[in-house]
Every structure is written in C-alpha cells, then in structure tokens.
Amino acid sequence: MVIGSRQFPLRRVLPLLCLLLLIPLIPRSTPTRAAVAEAPALPTATRSADADFYGIVGRDPWFEWGTDPERYPNDVNRAALEGMARDLAYAGAGWVRIELRADHDANALGGPGYIDYRKWDWFIKECAPKYGLKVLFLLGSAVIKHSAVDPTVSFSRINDPADRPDGTNNYSRLFAARAKEIADHFGDSVAAYEILNEANISEILFVESGGTQIEFNPEIYGALLTDVYAAIKPAHPKVQLIVGGLLYGFRPTGSADYDYLYVLYQSKRAQEYRLVNGRYPWDGVASHAYYVGDVRKIVDHYWQLRGVMVAAGDDNNKLWLTEIGLVGGPSKVRPEFLAAMPTTEEEKQAAFIRELFPLLLNEVRGFVANVFWFKYEDFLLPNGWANYGLVRLPIDTRGTYGQPPVPRKPAFAAFQSFANPGALPTAPESAERQPVGAYYFPQTRHAISGAFRQYWEQNGGLDRFGYPITSVFESGGLRVQYFERARFEYHPENADPDYQVQLGLLTAFLTQTRTFPKATPITPTPRPRPAGTPTARATPTCPPGSSCPPVSETPTTPSPTAPSTLTPTPTMIYFAETGHNLGGSFYTYWRARGGLASFGYPISEELREVNQADGKTYTVQYFERARLEYHPENAGTPYAVLLGLMGLETINTGGWYR
Template sequence: MAWARRAVVVLLAAVLAVWVLGSTRPQQINALPDRPPVEMTPTTTEEQPTAPPERRPGPDRRLGVQLSAHHGSDPRPALRVMDRLAAAGARWLRVDVGWRTLQEHGRGPFQAWYVDLIDTVLKGAHDRNLKVIFNLWQTPAWASRSGSAFAPPRNPATYAHAIGLAAQMWATEVDAWEVWNEPNFEAFFEGANPTRYTRMLCAAYPAVKQHDGSPVLMGGLMYNDDVWLEKTYQAGSKPCFDALATHPYLGPSDAAPGTPAYGEVWRLTHTPAMRSVMVAWGDADKKVWITELGWSSGPDNMGNPWDRPVTKRRQARYLGEAVDLIRNDYPYVGPIIWYRDIDGHSASYQDGFGLLHPDLSGKPAYRAFKAAVRNE
C-alpha cells in the first residue's frame, strides 16, 4: 500500500536524522560511522550512462582543485601538477597551509623554509592564472588547548595574529582566506564546538581585512551540516565571514551526486538546507563555496563500510553529474573544488581521489574535469 510505504520511508528518514544530529560520520578520512550505513543504490550505473547535458556557452570559471603536491619541502612537484591543472582549464586552487609549521616555535616570524615553499607555490599559481583559496589550519603545540594540532587555540587571538601575518605577506597572491578545515568534525577541531570556532573566526576576520579585502570563508564544514551552521549564527558568526565553505561528500561514498537527501547532511542535495539557514539569518547575498568534493577510486577501504570506492569511469561520470547538478539547481554556489589533484602511491581509499595518476597522466576524471570546464 502506498501510504504504508510512505510511512516506512518517513520513519527511516527520522531515524537517520536523529543519528546525524548525535554523531559525526567522517567519509573522506576513513573513520567508521556509528553503525553500518544503509545500503544505497546509485542513481546511475556503469551500464546505464546518463545523457550528456545541454551545451552552454563559455568556460566555467568556478572549477578548481585541491592541491596536495606541495606537502613536502620541494615545490617542484606542485609546479608540475599545476601545469597539468592549468592545462585542464582549472581556475581555482585550494592550498592548505599548516599554522603549526609556519610558527612551530612561537608567535614570532614565520619559518623561512616554509615561507619560501609557499611563496613558490603561490607565485606558480599566479603565473598559471590560478586563483588561490588559502586554507590555514593545524595549531602549533605552544598555542594548542591540548597540544594537538587539531585542537583549537587556547586564545583565538593567536590564530588571528598568524592569519593576519599571512594576509600581510601574501595578499597579492591569495584570492580567498578559509578559516580552518572541517571545524564541525571532532578529529579536526577537538570538541567541534561552534561557539569556540565562531570566536576564532571573528578574531580572524578583521585581522585579514586589515591587509586584504579578499573573501574570508567560514569552514569548510564537513558535509552540509546545517544544524552546526545554525549554531554558529547563534554564537554571532554573521558579520565574520563573506562566504560559507562546505564539503558535501556523499555517504556511503559510492552514492551518486543526485542521491536524495531526505534530511541527511551527507548529501550534495542537502545544499539547499545550508542556503535556508543563511537566508533565515539575512545572508542571502553570501555564496556557498564547495571547497572539497570528490569520489575515490582507491580500492582498499581498509574494512570501512562507509568508504566505498568507485571505478575510475564512475568517478569521472560523477564529477560531471555533480557539476551539472550544481549549475542547474544551486545558482548561489560559487567555486567548486575537486578533492584532489593527484593520487597517492598506495591502493588505499584515501589515495584514490585524484584527477591524475602519480606519474601525472590523466585519469578519466581529468578528462571529465576538462569537459566540465568547457561546459560540455
């Protein structure tokens, strides 16, 4: 009976919603959910390709990639990767920078070797016409509440001082400043406390603006966590950011981009819920920036049922479908950043998100990215 089926669906959705609000479910960093996820069937399969979207005039200047090739002391791998990304038509580059490395020993000047590395990466991006999102996170031990790099600073002013120095140093090479990474996730921001994060965000905002008028981003939040976002507004975040950054990964992670949300935060289709919170607080003019989104083709998920890899072909198709969904349904979305640039050398799930193989040859997703930029 139709009414009975609808009742079952509503009941299941309510159970899942309670689960969402009571726990964290990291998808892209190999943590298990609180219980095995509900089995999902992707809306498209390898055997049933979707029709190509209608062609649109002009390239899409919102598309970009998360850089990982700068994680080391030698900037040359990052420059080679940036050549490939620029050739694909990428317009944006998200560069994560470790505060703990910039100021390892105290509040004083940044470490020279790391400044040289970031200088070279940012100049390389500028030379390739890539706009940069500068993501500053990871607390030095001397400033950390617990000594962990993933704990909030004891004093938000210490983070503000660091990001202010960065803005003073790199204002001409940076196009947006992102305050932390996934602060609503316990493992990346101990306590995942929205009030504590808001204090840090509101300290950082004027410190950046003193030197650079580029946008300051809240987040990026793990998943489309509208409940946590609401709590930051209640804590006073409204005047402290210019755009909201979110990471709308899907879970289970082989689900298709258009999988219905049913109120679940781990869906791309839950993006309108984030928009609704912003509109309710009078922030309709602010954009939502997707600063991480991707699917992994890494076959080894180390026994985590939440981390379900996809084939390389499906990874490519999901990239195109996700961009097309955002274009068609979410006009308030700004830049869209694919996570990430290059695969790692292992078969692990975490090493399979790249557009490029380790030898810099393109995966099918690289070709799909090029097509998405061209609006094909």
C-alpha cells in the same frame, strides 16, 4: 639524325651532349631521409568563461620542499609544482586549493611554530599567476604547530572556556594572529582563505583530546571568525574569508552541518558584528558532501544549507563546495601503450562528475560560487593509495612524486568536458588558429603540423593513416595525435629524424587480452596467390585541398576468430621473433610501405574476423602497430589491402586519453 644538319643545328645539340656526358658524374639517388621538422604544435591554450566556477585541490608545496635537491637545493620541486599548475589550467580549473602548514621551531619551550614562507612564495606569487590560477588557502589546525612540549598550542585547546569578555581563548587568539600574519605576507596573491577545515578536522580534535571532544564550540568559532575577519579585511579588502569549519561531531543524521551552521549564525560575536556592520564576518560558507548520498541528495543538501543562510539573513554570500570527490583506482598503464582500459572504479568516478556537475550548473549555480574536486593527484597513506585524484603521479624510491601524470584518469576528461571543453583532444579545432605550416581537414575539424604532417605526407597520407581525429596532446610525456588508422608519437630524444615520429602500438594494446597461436614456418611454393577475402570499403583517395567525406567512425572490434587457409607463395617470410608467417598481398603491402619500422612484427597469422562496421567477415592479419585487411572487391587497385581503423577503435575504448 645528322648532327649539324638543317633539321638539328649543332648549337642546339651541344647542350644536350654536355648533359649526356655529365650523367655518369651525377650521384645515384639514395632513399629519401626525413628532414628535421618542427615539433607538432599543441593547440592554442583555451580557457572557459566559467573557469572561476571550477577548482581542484592540489598538492601542497610544503610536501615538495627538498624533494629534488639535485635540481632545486633548499627549494621546492619547481618542476613538479609547475607541472601540476599547468595540468590544472589544462583541465580548466580557475582555482587551486592548498593548505598552509607551520614548521617546528627551535624553542624547546614549544610555541605555535613558525611558517617557512620559502616553501610557498614561488608557487603563490609566480607559478599560480602564470597559469591563471587563483589560490584558496586552507588555514587548518596545522597553521599552529602541534607541540608535545607546549600543550597550550594543541588543537584541542580550541574548546577551552573563554577567558576574556570578547568570548576568545588563548588558542583562538593565537590562530587569529597567525591568520593576520599570513594574509599580510601574501597580500592579494592569495584570493581567499578557508578558515579551518571541516569534517576530517573533527577526527583530529577527537584524537588530540584523547577521545573527549568531537565538536568545535560554535561560540568560540564565531569569535575566532570575527577576529580573523576584523584583522584581515580592512587591510586586504579583495581577499575573501570563507567559513570552513562546520565542525559537527559524529551525528546519526545528515543534518549535522546545516544545524551546526544555524547555531554558528546565532553565536554572540557573529551577531554583534552583523549588528554593527550590516553583514556577517565572512564572505562565504564552505561545505563538503562526501557522505550525503547520491548526486541528487548532494544537490538537495545544498538547497538545505542555502535555506539556513537565507533564514539567517546571509543571502548575499554564497556556498563554496571546497571538497567533493570519489575514489577511482586507476589502471596500470604500460609505457609502450600510452593507453589502458578503465577500471570499474575509474568509470564510476568519471560518471559521478558527469552526473553531478550538470545538476550544480542547472539548479544551484546562482548561490554556489564554485566547486573544488578533491583531488588533483592520488596520494599515499600508510595503508596504501588514496585514489581520489584525477591523475596518478609517478613516484620514485625516495617517495618523490614526479611529472607527467601516468595515468590521467577518465575523470580528468569528465572534469575538463565541463571546465575547459575546448581543450579536449577530440574537440573541434579552429582553422583560423592553426600555426604556420599546418594543414587543416574540415572533414574532421583537426589539423596536422610539423613533424606529424611531414611523416603523414611522406608515408602514405590519407590512404594509409586516414584523417586526424584528435588534436596533438601530451600523454606520458610525449606529444601524440590519433588518426583513423594510427597514433603518431613524437620522440625528440631520437637524434635521427627518421625515428622522431613513430607509430603507437595500438594493435598490441587492443589485442592484449587475446591469444594468437604460434605458427610453423611455411615453405614457399611457386604458386603466388593473394591472401584475403572481401571486407569493408576503403578510405577514398583525397589529396590535401579536396573535400572528401571522412570514413565511417564505426569501430572494428574483434570477434571469435578462426584460422584462414593460407596458400604458400614465393613472397613468404617467417618471423622467429614472434612466431608468425607473412605472405601474399599482405607481405607485398608490408614490404612496400616501411616494413618492420612502420608496422612492427606480425603477431598473428591470417584469420577470418567479423567487422563491426558492416557485420561481414574478412581476412585480416595483426601486426604490432597495425591490422591489415584484404579487400578483393578492390583487386587491381592500390586499395586491395587496407589498414584497419585502429585509431578509432582505441578512442572508443575510453582508455586512450592517459
């Protein structure tokens, strides 16, 4: 070539020469670093049309007064209570049931105590409405403070003989006046009041009376209910007042509550009110059925209660199941796993919900207003935990409960599957409701967004991670999302964007009950040989925008394993941290795709293992965050080494939603 010739005019060559001269001045490229990305988006909040049918007994704000004095001096622990309210709404509850308690007063003469409304106002008037929760307030024996110096306010005085023609006594009048005071204070912020608590309140009566009383006099209770209704309903017509005190004693038959209810309907004051007003002085009847029997007997029991109501002419009111529950002692969740295999009790607790709720919905929904699960959280008793909760909350050395829950129990998912099924992380997402910048996969009907999308695209995409199989959800205070082969975790506390998305330790979780023998360092030899033997099919290459089918969701589960013969190669490395070797194709794959930061250390040698997906035996190696599988049928392609379906396997344990 001659510069300036007819074939290459100088005016065309000069720009090229300038560029060539500038090349030495251009900085050498450096490894690509992750740009700062937005947090992965949580799905749009959903709410079932049947939310009003579902309630949960929550933690009383009274217990949260002064538990976080550093952040909330002279106040309730707002962070803890708001965390609970958010969780209740997420589970699908339309109602929260809490109890009101009076405090000691300074009067040495005693008296009924006073109510420190500061302990309730914020939650009732601001927090609960923010999350769409209606409040059912339990007005139990604690609304009048038991006093050692004033025996007239002891709960056992409720059975004192009537001292007025209206059938009341001093205690019932104190209670009715206190109920009116409470209703006037809260107005319509409280949707309903349950007047006295049943079942366990009989035990309180027994203790306070020195063992002389077991049952609540239905005539006195009828008078108390009538006075409360007459005092509150005219001023607050929207507020519902519910019979809560079927205070039967320790009778040997299961008929105790409905024969008590029958007598209550016949009480003098209740009948007088009905004669004048054409209705009974209440808006519903509450019942608890802890000791009735299995779910079939529970539903049959409510048919019997309904029969009593109809026979009394109270067929317009409904039953309220204001407590139902079963214990479920939880697994201990290791923070690094964010998952835990369910205990037998947890599985029974979840199964109880899955069996009971369909019967309630299909058979008694017409006359049952709602069902309240007891309880939101496990709580401490002097002799240990009461494990009725849907969650276990963290607790510090001061006895202060915190948020977020660790763990969320399988019963939480069971409750949510009825009350708010669209919020379950495995529920299909809507393509139309995704945030800007999200990518939606019709194959699994889930999306990726923000930092998770960025990490997925920059670190191997579909070939490495597979499709998303859940929406983004919160676990242990982190936003996480499961993919077929991994769990992404978002760590905003890390200032470096390269470490804000991390892969969960799924392999360590799934193999925690297995023992892999330590290995002796292998000296490399000059005979390269790919590691591995045949295994299952690969996930096809499928760039965003195409319509590849999802890979099989049949999980791989470990079987008895045997060591695989490993021929040393020049690409061999020994990790003293875990006592294992890594070589051949697995080492090549590991090194090329992020190495230690992506997969962690090897925690096994190569071994032969049966794959549940097709029943064949393959060569695999386990790492902290992955299982590598060798596929010689794909030799010569990028798919000779694939990642195991650890995300699917974790989902199928039932212990992932913690």
